[in-house]
Amino acid sequence: xxxxxxxxxxxxxxxxxxxxxxxxxxxxxxxxxxxxxxxxxxxxxxxxxxxxxxxxxxxxxxxxxxxxxxxxxxxxxxxxxxxxxxxxxxxxxxxxxxxxxxxxxxxxxxxxxxxxxxxxxxxxxxxxxxxxxxxxxxxxxxxxxxxxxxxxxxxxxxxxxxxxxxxxxxxxxxxxxxxxxxxxxxxxxxxxxxxxxxxxxxxxxxxxxxxxxxxxxxxxxxxxxxxxxxxxxxxxxxxxxxxxxxxxxxxxxxxxxxxxxxxxxxxxxxxxxxxxxxxxxxxxxxxxxxxxxxxxxxxxxxxxxxxxxxxxxxxxxxxxxxxxxxxxxxxxxxxxxxxxxxxxxxxxxxxxxxxxxxxxxxxxxxxxxxxxxxxxxxxxxxxxxxxxxxxxxxxxxxxxxxxxxxxxxxxxxxxxxxxxxxxxxxxxxxxxxxxxxxxxxxxxxxxxxxxxxxxxxxxxxxxxxxxxxxxxxxxxxxxxxxxxxxxxxxxxxxxxxxxxxxxxxxxxxxxxxxxxxxxxxxxxxxxx
Ligand code: ADP
Numbered sequence: 123x124x125x126x127x128x129x130x131x132x133x134x135x136x137x138x139x140x141x142x143x144x145x146x147x148x149x150x151x152x153x154x155x156x157x158x159x160x161x162x163x164x165x166x167x168x169x170x171x172x173x174x175x176x177x178x179x180x181x182x183x184x185x186x187x188x189x190x191x192x193x194x195x196x197x198x199x200x201x202x203x204x205x206x207x208x209x210x211x212x213x214x215x216x217x218x219x220x221x222x223x224x225x226x227x228x229x230x231x232x233x234x235x236x237x238x239x240x241x242x243x244x245x246x247x248x249x250x251x252x253x254x255x256x257x258x259x260x261x262x263x264x265x266x267x268x269x270x271x272x273x274x275x276x277x278x279x280x281x282x283x284x285x286x287x288x289x290x291x292x293x294x295x296x297x298x299x300x301x302x303x304x305x306x307x308x309x310x311x312x313x314x315x316x317x318x319x320x321x322x323x324x325x326x327x328x329x330x331x332x333x334x335x336x337x338x339x340x341x342x343x344x345x346x347x348x349x350x351x352x353x354x355x356x357x358x359x360x361x362x363x364x365x366x367x368x369x370x371x372x373x374x375x376x377x378x379x380x381x382x383x384x385x386x387x388x389x390x391x392x393x394x395x396x397x398x399x400x401x402x403x404x405x406x407x408x409x410x411x412x413x414x415x416x417x418x419x420x421x422x423x424x425x426x427x428x429x430x431x432x433x434x435x436x437x438x439x440x441x442x443x444x445x446x447x448x449x450x451x452x453x454x455x456x457x458x459x460x461x462x463x464x465x466x467x468x469x470x471x472x473x474x475x476x477x478x479x480x481x482x483x484x485x486x487x488x489x490x491x492x493x494x495x496x497x498x499x500x501x502x503x504x505x506x507x508x509x510x511x512x513x514x515x516x517x518x519x520x521x522x523x524x525x526x527x528x529x530x531x532x533x534x535x536x537x538x539x540x541x542x543x544x545x546x547x548x549x550x551x552x553x554x555x556x557x558x559x560x561x562x563x564x565x566x567x568x569x570x571x572x573x574x575x576x577x578x579x580x581x582x583x584x585x586x587x588x589x590x591x592x593x594x595x596x597x598x599x600x601x602x603x604x605x606x607x608x609x610x611x612x613x614x615x616x617x618x619x620x621x622x623x624x625x626x627x628x629x630x631x632x633x634x635x636x637x638x639x640x641x642x643x644x645x646x647x648x649x650x
Contacts, residue, residue, distance in 0.1 A: 123166040126182060129208045130163040133193075136202065144198065151192045152199065158189035180220060183209035187224060191231040195238075203232055203251045207258045214263035221263045225256055306408040307386075309335045310393075311364060313402045327409055330384045331376045334407075335360070347373040363390035363403045373410065385411045422591070422604075429604045430472050433542050437465040440512040458511065465508055468542075471535055491533040491615050493640065498571055499527045499562050501534050505541040506560050509549055517555045520545070524561040530569035530636040536612045537636070540620075541571060543605040544632045548575035550599050551630075564638050568618070571634040579626040588622060609634075617641060 133156045140149055162182040171179065186209040194203050206228045213224035229252055236248045298321075301308055307324030311317055315337060324335055333339040337360060344353045355361065359374060370389045377383030387410045393401040441462035448454040506522040513520050530537070541560075548558045556576040563570050580588060584595040589610045594603040610620050617637050624630035 125208055125212050126159075126163045126166045126186070129186060129205065130160050132205065133159050136193075136199075140199075147196075147198060149196065151196050155189035155193035158185055158192075162186055162189075179216065180213070180223075183212040183224060184227065186212075187227050187231065191235060194232070194235050200247075201251075204254065206232070206251075206255045210255055210259040211262040214259045215266040218263065221259055225259055228252070228255055306406050307335065309360070309405045309407070311337070311360070311402045311405070313400050315364060318402075324407070327384070327386065327407060330409075331386075334376070334386075335405075337361075337364075342377055345375040345379070347375075349375045350379055359388045359390065360405060363392075363405050366392060366400070366403075368392065373414070383411070384409060385414045426604050426608065429608070430539070431469065433546050433605075434465040434468045434472065434508075436546070437508045437512055437542075438462045438469065440515070441465070441508075444511045444514075461508055461511070464504070468535075468538070472539070491536050491612070493531050493533050493616060495640075496530060496532055496534045496537075497527050498530050498532065498537060498569055498636070499525045501538045502541055502560050502562050502571055505538060505545050508542070509545045513549045513552075513558065516549070516552070518549055518552050519557045521557060521559040524559065526562055528562040528564040528569045528571075528638075530564070530638055531640045532569075532616050532636050536616075537571075537634075540609040540612050540634060541573070543609045544571075544573040544634070547605060547632075548573050548577065548630075551575070551596065552577035556629075567638055569636045569638045571636070572631055573634075574629065574631040576629040579628050580622065580624040580630055581626050585622055585624060589620070 137149070137152060137156050140147075140152060162185055165182060169178070187206060190202065190205045190209070193199055193205075210221070210224045210228060214221040232248060232252055236244075301319070301321035302323075304321070305323055307327045308319060308321050309317060309324060310319035317335060317337065320335055328334050331341060333341040340355070344358055345351060346353055353374065359369070359372065362369065368390055371387050372389070373385055373387050375383050375385050386407045388408075389406045391404050391406075393403055395401040441458045445455040445458035445462065448458060502525050503522055506520045506525070510520050545558065545560065552558065552575050558576075559572070559574045561570075561572040561574070563572075578596070580595055584593075587593045588595070589606050590603075591607040592603040593607075606620070613620050613634055613636065618635045621633050621635070622630060623633075
């Protein structure tokens with residue numbers, strides 16, 4: 123189109139020039155030629171070339187060649203033949219055949235015009251312009267070939283590049299999908315210390331530990347696997363991994379010990395680029411809070427079970443020893459064995475409870491309490507009796523004279539467990555030759571069981587923590603620190619409570635308060 127429009131402009135200029143300078147001569151051929159070229163120009167603008175057969179494109183340059191020949195026939199327009207360069211150049215870009223056709227047409231037409239002109243024509247006036255036009259055509263043909271080759275090359279390179287790009291995108295999407303599907307957080311830190319990859323699981327971890335995986339923001343306190351040793355900032359896993367350290371499945375607790383916290387198991391690997399240079403590191407973090415909590419619950423379960431079994435077993439063994447001592451007094455021996463047998467039965471009951479509880483597969487011992495209207499005096503008497511033999515070893519007396527009938531809405535087996543724990547403590551933390559008094563009473567609303575001892579007593583500070591799981595004020599006496607916490611759970615599940623009054627060196631009194639009457643609740647679940 124540009125080629126043709128340029129040709130149109132030149133021809134119009136020539137027509138105007140001729141009209142001004144040479145009015146006398148006949149310029150009809152020049153005008154016909156200009157009209158043909160202008161028509162071609164118009165056609166380049168209006169014809170929808172993309173929709174019609176490609177061969178139609180040849181019509182315009184061929185018509186131009188003929189038109190320029192017509193103009194050249196006017197002898198005074200010497201030199202106008204150079205305009206053939208335009209259609210020849212155009213045809214050269216369309217291929218070799220087109221170029222040869224155009225060149226041949228020009229040479230023949232030009233030859234004919236020169237020949238017809240007769241004397242005014244000469245070999246030089248033919249050969250020079252013809253050679254120039256053909257040379258321009260050849261140059262145009264060659265450069266259009268080169269241009270086309272470069273374009274093909276460029277197209278191929280573009281195709282290769284877009285193929286590589288889409289493969290790379292595919293790999294990246296696959297990697298993102300895989301990383302998002304796994305349940306551990308992945309952090310990649312580049313050699314310059316920038317976080318470059320992380321996945322959905324890491325996002326979930328960040329919801330419980332804000333700022334985790336970022337080096338620019340301080341996160342809360344971190345603790346070692348034991349849950350209590352504080353880890354200083356430079357020893358945090360991300361910092362260590364950045365320094366080039368490797369570690370595997372290291373457990374770190376985030377958050378202070380007395381609050382809900384998250385435990386992560388972390389592994390760090392160093393990365394190297396193709397040439398072996400350090401390329402940062404990858405850190406994998408797995409949330410193991412639930413696993414560790416389950417393990418801890420299992421440990422508690424085991425110690426709690428052992429504690430529950432040890433109490434009646436101690437009594438059984440004490441009474442069997444006593445029976446052996448009383449072999450010469452069969453009546454006494456029979457009574458001792460009777461108490462031992464009763465405690466043996468209690469042991470069986472507790473084991474049955476534990477089995478029932480563990481079949482629910484929960485993390486703690488879940489015991490169901492089944493309250494009835496009972497007389498607590500009876501079970502307190504039995505407990506006092508059960509511990510009398512063991513207490514006698516250290517010359518401790520158990521006084522049960524104030525155990526009076528007192529009705530309570532309670533589960534006899536569970537309350538016996540509580541009284542056993544209290545009496546067992548009163549024996550354990552007593553002094554040689556000390557005494558224990560057990561009492562029961564009721565005011566109609568609440569029923570009370572007191573266990574009083576003349577033992578070592580408990581400081582005010584220890585009294586505040588006495589009912590916490592695993593709390594032990596005295597390390598010199600064997601125990602698990604679970605008895606009082608289990609006892610309080612049992613009593614509270616009944617709707618009552620346990621309190622303590624104590625002074626170091628004087629002794630302690632534990633008071634269990636239970637409802638005297640039902641309050642309309644059915645069975646309740648107890649988490650011991
Ligand atoms: P354990 O006796 O197995 O250690 P407990 O939960 O029964 O666990 O008791 C917790 C702590 O309370 C004991 O370690 C002891 O220091 C203190 N304690 C409990 N009962 C008494 C008591 N009658 N006199 C003095 N200290 C006691």
